[in-house]
Amino acid sequence: MAVFIQQLINGLTLGAIYGLIAIGYTMVFGIIGMVNFAHGDLFMVSAFIALIVFVLLTSVLGIGSIALALLIVLVVGMLLTSLWGWAIERVAYRPLRGAFRLAPLISAIGVSIFLSNFVQVIQGARNKPTPPMIRDVIVLFESQGYTVALAYKQLMIMVVTAILLAAFWYVVQKTPLGRAQRACAQDQRMAALLGVDVDRTISLTFVMGAALAAVAGTMYLVYYGVVSFSDGFVPGVKAFTAAVLGGIGSLPGAVLGGIVIGLIETLWSAYFSIEYKDVAAFSILAITLIFLPQGLLGKPDVEKV
Amino acid sequence: MAVLSQSTAAGAEARVPDRFVSASKDAGFAALVTLGLCVPLVTLRTDSEEGGELILVPRLGLTAALCLAIFFARLGYLLLWGKEARAARQPTSRKEAIKTVATPRHSLTTIGLPIALGFAIAYPLLVTVINGGLSEARYWIDLGILVLTYVMLGWGLNIVVGLAGLLDLGYVAFYAIGAYSYAILSTTFHISFWVCLPIAGMLAATWGVLLGFPVLRLRGDYLAIVTLAFGEIIRLVLINWVPVTNGGAGIASIPRASFFGLPFNDDDDGFAAFFHLEFSPMHRIVFLFYLILALATLTSIVTTRLRRLPVGRAWEALREDEIACRSLGINTTTTKLSAFATGALFGGLAGSFFAVRQGFVSPESFNFLESAIILAIVVLGGMGSQIGVVIAAAVMIAGPEMLRNLGFLKAIFGENFDPSEYRLLIFGLAMVVMMIWRPRGLVSTREPTVFLKERKSISSDLVKEGHG
Known part of the structure; x- marks a missing residue:
C-alpha cells in the first residue's frame, strides 16, 4: 500500500509535467488543426535555457536563494521560449497556412529535427547534470519500514500546474483573447470577417x-x-498522447490526460516492467485514438462533406 | 503612353531607397529576434568541469556572427526576392489562368525514368573509369547503393503516402521487420538470402495488414501519430526482446548473399573462380549495387502497373476524396489495407537488403529519424511522382555526403570543422525551406492515369485533397 501511494505521488508529478506540455499541443491543434510536432523539442530547448540561466544565476552572479533563482529562471525561461515559439510559427508555419494538409506537419517535423540538432551542435551531445536544487521532503507516513515521502519539488510541480491550468483556463474562457481563440478554432474565415485578427491570435x-x-x-x-x-521527442509524443486522451482542444482534458499517462507509466514501471513503459504509453495512444477518438473530455468530431 | 511608362519607371526608382530602408528595418528586427533566440542558448555553452560541476563558456563572437548572418540574409532576400522587389520588376499584377497542359505522351516520368535507369546501370562502370580502378570507386558505389536503398524505400512509401494519401510516420517499422526477418532466419535457421527475401517481404506485408486493420478509421494527423507510435513500439520491442533480437547489441555476422549459389570468396567454387575472374572483394559490392537496382526497379514497375489497375485508381481516388470514394461504392477498407500491405512489402524487401549488405542490424538503425527522412524524400519529390522520389533521394542522401568532401569549408571554419556534424541540422532546415518554397514537392503536376481523348496534367495546387 505504501509503495502504491508513493508511486501515485510520483505518477502525479510526472503527469503534471506531461499535462503542461499537452496544453501546448491541444491549444494549437484546437485552433489550426495541426500537430505541432516541434513542441516536444521546444520543451527540451526551454529546459536548456532554464539550465543555463540557473547556472548563470547561482554560480556566476552568486544568488544564494534557490527560490529566488528558480523564480527568475521561470520568468526568463518563459519569455525566451515564447520568443522561440513565436519565431517558429512565424518562419515555419505561417507561410504554410492554407497550403495542403501535410505541409505544416512535415515542416513541423523539420523544425523538430532542426531544434534537437541545433542544441546538440551548440551545447554538445553530453547529458547536462545540475546540482540538486531542492532536496527536502515531507515524510507523510511510514509503514512496514517503507517511508512515503512527498518531495518539495513534487509539491511545487503540482501546485504550479494547478495554478497555471486555472490561469490559462480563465484566459481561454473569460478574456477577449480567449474568445478570439475559440472563434478561430470554430471558423477562421468567419472570425476574420467579424474583426478577429486571425494571424495575431x-x-x-x-x-x-x-x-x-x-x-x-x-x-x-x-x-x-x-x-x-534528445530529451524532447519521447516526452513530446507522450504529451501528445495525453492531449488526445484528454480530448483535443480541451485544457482540463490535457492535464487529466497527462496525469493518466503519468500514472500508467509510473505504475507500469513499478509493477510490470520498466523496459516496456514507453510501449505501454504508445499503445494507450493507439487504443484511445481507435476506440475513443474524441477523448475523455473532448467533443466528438463531426464529419463534414 | 511613353510618358506614362517613364513616370512609372521614375516612381519605381524613387521607391528604391524607401524599399531599402524598410527592408533594413525588417532585417534589423529579424536580427534582434535572432539575438533573443541566441541568448542564452548560443551565447553561453555549458561544459562539465573536472568535478562534474557545470561551467559556462561565453561565445559572444558566434552570437554576433549568427545575428549578422540573419540580418544580411533577410536583407538580401527582401531586396532581391521580396514581395516589393517582385512588384517592382513586374508592375502590373497578372492573374494566372488555370493551366491545363495537354502533355505529350512522353511526360517527365516516362522520359526521366528510363534515363535514370540507364544512368544507374552504367554508374558502376562510370565511377570505375573516373576513379581509375574498381577498388578506388568503392566509396562511390557504396554511395550509389545507399541512394538506391532510399529510392526504393521512397517508392515503397510513395504507394502509401503519395498514391493512397495515408500519412505513415512509422514506415521504418516495416524496414526493420524485413531486416530482422532476414537476420534471424539466416543466423538461426541458416536459410539462404534468396529464400528469405520473399519471406521477409511477406512478413512485412502481414504486419502492414495487422497495423492497417485498427488504424483504418483514423484520418490525417491522427493516422500519422498512430503509425509513429507503431514504429516506436517495434523499435522498443527490438531493444527489449533480448532472447530473440539480442537487444540493443543487435545481430552481427549475418550471412552474405551469394550469386545464385556462388559465394563471393576466393574459393574454387566461388564467383570469381566460376567466371574465371581475378578475385576482388569489389565483386560483392557491385553485385549488391545491381541487386538493389533490380529491387528498386521492381518496385517502380509494380507501382506503375498497379496504378493502372482498379486498385491503383481506387488508391488515388481515396487520396483525393474519401467520402466521394465511399459514395461511389469503393470499399475503402480493402483499398487502404492493400496500400498498407503493398507499401510494407517493399519496405520489408529493402530491409532484407539492408541486413544482407551491412551484415549487422541493431535497433539504432530504425529510429524515427529514418521514417522522417523517407517521408521527406517522398514529399520533396512531389507526392505520387516516381522521378521526383529519385531526384529527392539523390539530393537528400548524396547531398550531405558531398558536403563532407568540400575542402574549402574547412578553410573557412577552421580545421576542426566537421560538416557531417551539421548534416541533420541542415536536413531539418531543408525540410522547412522546401515546404515553404514548394509545398507540393519538386515534381508537382498531376497526371491522370485514365483520360478521355487527350491527357491533361494540372498543377497540384489546384487539387484539394480530402482528409483521408
Whole structure:
C-alpha cells in the first residue's frame, strides 16, 4: 500500500509535467488543426535555457536563494521560449497556412529535427547534470519500514500546474483573447470577417503554448536534474498522447490526460516492467485514438462533406 | 503612353531607397529576434568541469556572427526576392489562368525514368573509369547503393503516402521487420538470402495488414501519430526482446548473399573462380549495387502497373476524396489495407537488403529519424511522382555526403570543422525551406492515369485533397 501511494505521488508529478506540455499541443491543434510536432523539442530547448540561466544565476552572479533563482529562471525561461515559439510559427508555419494538409506537419517535423540538432551542435551531445536544487521532503507516513515521502519539488510541480491550468483556463474562457481563440478554432474565415485578427491570435496561441512548455521544461530540470538534446521527442509524443486522451482542444482534458499517462507509466514501471513503459504509453495512444477518438473530455468530431 | 511608362519607371526608382530602408528595418528586427533566440542558448555553452560541476563558456563572437548572418540574409532576400522587389520588376499584377497542359505522351516520368535507369546501370562502370580502378570507386558505389536503398524505400512509401494519401510516420517499422526477418532466419535457421527475401517481404506485408486493420478509421494527423507510435513500439520491442533480437547489441555476422549459389570468396567454387575472374572483394559490392537496382526497379514497375489497375485508381481516388470514394461504392477498407500491405512489402524487401549488405542490424538503425527522412524524400519529390522520389533521394542522401568532401569549408571554419556534424541540422532546415518554397514537392503536376481523348496534367495546387 505504501509503495502504491508513493508511486501515485510520483505518477502525479510526472503527469503534471506531461499535462503542461499537452496544453501546448491541444491549444494549437484546437485552433489550426495541426500537430505541432516541434513542441516536444521546444520543451527540451526551454529546459536548456532554464539550465543555463540557473547556472548563470547561482554560480556566476552568486544568488544564494534557490527560490529566488528558480523564480527568475521561470520568468526568463518563459519569455525566451515564447520568443522561440513565436519565431517558429512565424518562419515555419505561417507561410504554410492554407497550403495542403501535410505541409505544416512535415515542416513541423523539420523544425523538430532542426531544434534537437541545433542544441546538440551548440551545447554538445553530453547529458547536462545540475546540482540538486531542492532536496527536502515531507515524510507523510511510514509503514512496514517503507517511508512515503512527498518531495518539495513534487509539491511545487503540482501546485504550479494547478495554478497555471486555472490561469490559462480563465484566459481561454473569460478574456477577449480567449474568445478570439475559440472563434478561430470554430471558423477562421468567419472570425476574420467579424474583426478577429486571425494571424495575431494564432501567434499568441503558439506563444502561450511555448510559455507552458517552458514551465514544463524548468520543472523537468528541477525534478530530474539532467537534460540532454534528445530529451524532447519521447516526452513530446507522450504529451501528445495525453492531449488526445484528454480530448483535443480541451485544457482540463490535457492535464487529466497527462496525469493518466503519468500514472500508467509510473505504475507500469513499478509493477510490470520498466523496459516496456514507453510501449505501454504508445499503445494507450493507439487504443484511445481507435476506440475513443474524441477523448475523455473532448467533443466528438463531426464529419463534414 | 511613353510618358506614362517613364513616370512609372521614375516612381519605381524613387521607391528604391524607401524599399531599402524598410527592408533594413525588417532585417534589423529579424536580427534582434535572432539575438533573443541566441541568448542564452548560443551565447553561453555549458561544459562539465573536472568535478562534474557545470561551467559556462561565453561565445559572444558566434552570437554576433549568427545575428549578422540573419540580418544580411533577410536583407538580401527582401531586396532581391521580396514581395516589393517582385512588384517592382513586374508592375502590373497578372492573374494566372488555370493551366491545363495537354502533355505529350512522353511526360517527365516516362522520359526521366528510363534515363535514370540507364544512368544507374552504367554508374558502376562510370565511377570505375573516373576513379581509375574498381577498388578506388568503392566509396562511390557504396554511395550509389545507399541512394538506391532510399529510392526504393521512397517508392515503397510513395504507394502509401503519395498514391493512397495515408500519412505513415512509422514506415521504418516495416524496414526493420524485413531486416530482422532476414537476420534471424539466416543466423538461426541458416536459410539462404534468396529464400528469405520473399519471406521477409511477406512478413512485412502481414504486419502492414495487422497495423492497417485498427488504424483504418483514423484520418490525417491522427493516422500519422498512430503509425509513429507503431514504429516506436517495434523499435522498443527490438531493444527489449533480448532472447530473440539480442537487444540493443543487435545481430552481427549475418550471412552474405551469394550469386545464385556462388559465394563471393576466393574459393574454387566461388564467383570469381566460376567466371574465371581475378578475385576482388569489389565483386560483392557491385553485385549488391545491381541487386538493389533490380529491387528498386521492381518496385517502380509494380507501382506503375498497379496504378493502372482498379486498385491503383481506387488508391488515388481515396487520396483525393474519401467520402466521394465511399459514395461511389469503393470499399475503402480493402483499398487502404492493400496500400498498407503493398507499401510494407517493399519496405520489408529493402530491409532484407539492408541486413544482407551491412551484415549487422541493431535497433539504432530504425529510429524515427529514418521514417522522417523517407517521408521527406517522398514529399520533396512531389507526392505520387516516381522521378521526383529519385531526384529527392539523390539530393537528400548524396547531398550531405558531398558536403563532407568540400575542402574549402574547412578553410573557412577552421580545421576542426566537421560538416557531417551539421548534416541533420541542415536536413531539418531543408525540410522547412522546401515546404515553404514548394509545398507540393519538386515534381508537382498531376497526371491522370485514365483520360478521355487527350491527357491533361494540372498543377497540384489546384487539387484539394480530402482528409483521408
